[in-house]
Amino acid sequence: MLGLGRGRSATPGPPDLQAVCKFLDGMDLRYFVDGQGKAILLSFECDKADYDMFILVDQQHAFVYVSLARYLQVPRDHPNVQAIMTRLMETNWDLLLGKFEWNPNDGEVRVAFTFTTENGMGQKALGAAISAILDVADKYYIELHAILEP
Amino acid sequence: MFNLRSTPKRKTQAPDGQAVARLLDELKVKYFANPAGDHFRAFFDCEQATYEVQVLAMPRAATVLVTVANYLRVSRDHPATDDLMLRLMEINWELPLGYFGWRSASERIDIITALRTTDGLCSDTVGRTISWLLGVAERYHRELQDMVEF
Numbered sequence: 059m060l061g062l063g064r065g066r067s068a069t070p071g072p073p074d075l076q077a078v079c080k081f082l083d084g085m086d087l088r089y090f091v092d093g094q095g096k097a098i099l100l101s102f103e104c105d106k107a108d109y110d111m112f113i114l115v116d117q118q119h120a121f122v123y124v125s126l127a128r129y130l131q132v133p134r135d136h137p138n139v140q141a142i143m144t145r146l147m148e149t150n151w152d153l154l155l156g157k158f159e160w161n162p163n164d165g166e167v168r169v170a171f172t173f174t175t176e177n178g179m180g181q182k183a184l185g186a187a188i189s190a191i192l193d194v195a196d197k198y199y200i201e202l203h204a205i206l207e208p
Numbered sequence: 209m210f211n212l213r214s215t216p217k218r219k220t221q222a223p224d225g226q227a228v229a230r231l232l233d234e235l236k237v238k239y240f241a242n243p244a245g246d247h248f249r250a251f252f253d254c255e256q257a258t259y260e261v262q263v264l265a266m267p268r269a270a271t272v273l274v275t276v277a278n279y280l281r282v283s284r285d286h287p288a289t290d291d292l293m294l295r296l297m298e299i300n301w302e303l304p305l306g307y308f309g310w311r312s313a314s315e316r317i318d319i320i321t322a323l324r325t326t327d328g329l330c331s332d333t334v335g336r337t338i339s340w341l342l343g344v345a346e347r348y349h350r351e352l353q354d355m356v357e358f
Contacts, residue, residue, distance in 0.1 A: 121304065140290040143297045144310075147317075150300070151309035154271060155322055159300035159307065167297075172305050173324060176333045183270075183326040 072120040072175040078113060081181040085188075104192055106199040111188070122173040124187055126195050130167035130202060132160065142205045149198060155190045169195050222325045228265040228272060234331040237338075239263075249277075252342055256349040261338055272323045274337050276345045280317040280352055282310075288355050295355065299348060306341050319344055 073081075075091070078098060082089050089100045098113040114123040132142055146158040146167070156171045171187050173179055223231070225246030232239050232248060239250040248263040264273040282289050296308040296317070306321040319341050323329060 143293040147293045147296055147310040148312055150307055151311045157300055157307035160297040161301045162298050174333055177328045177330055180327045183324050
């Protein structure tokens with residue numbers, strides 16, 4: 059899916075937004091930086107669906123947050139909200155990389171992964187995380203959407 | 209709990225069990241190791257409870273898994289399970305690092321973090337991760353215990 063190519067060596071410390079953009083350039087990925095310069099936005103066409111991804115880079119606190127936005131929409135009053143949250147918690151146990159998380163205020167469910175970047179972060183690691191999150195999203199897409207159907 | 213400030217920075221590449229043991233030694237964590245030397249258990253006395261932290265080295269996956277193990281136990285047919293799963297998914301949204309996962313077969317709920325080690329791993333990161341997870345465990349201990357013990 060991604061042209062990871064040869065992994066660049068890790069940055070010596072927590073990367074900033076520009077460094078992460080360079081990694082994405084190295085993977086030949088098209089992206090946008092939001093108006094405030096705090097997030098990177100990407101879109102992917104996968105087997106089961108198209109996904110919007112955003113990457114937040116926090117150099118000060120040494121983490122990079124990679125997330126698929128609006129993977130599911132589950133309002134608190136959805137008739138199957140308990141069934142889907144139970145299944146997502148079980149799925150969280152099985153995941154080696156990534157997690158499902160839910161915002162009950164607007165019903166958004168994301169697939170996300172947070173890098174700790176005290177040791178730096180390389181292009182290879184970022185590419186692997188992006189691929190893994192997209193794989194998780196596609197793997198569970200049909201099952202999870204079926205639970206949500208009335 | 210343990211002194212992070214005096215921890216020397218040390219980088220390794222995709223650490224195996226021996227390397228993880230050295231990092232824990234640097235942190236002066238007392239631990240039990242399995243015979244294979246890649247799975248470590250340590251116990252931390254905190255204000256509200258004693259927590260079991262497990263560290264698993266997975267060099268082939270370039271990952272070190274850090275968990276607060278057996279944090280809660282809840283069966284599928286427990287009357288509070290549905291509400292608990294919603295609350296844990298909500299907390300997962302709030303956590304920048306780590307997440308709750310549930311293994312329904314063993315009724316076990318852990319707090320989990322996967323550290324990618326493609327770019328190495330230092331004792332600072334391991335120490336901060338353990339401290340963070342213990343902080344999460346303490347923060348939600350009373351609320352979650354109340355939910356399952358009503």
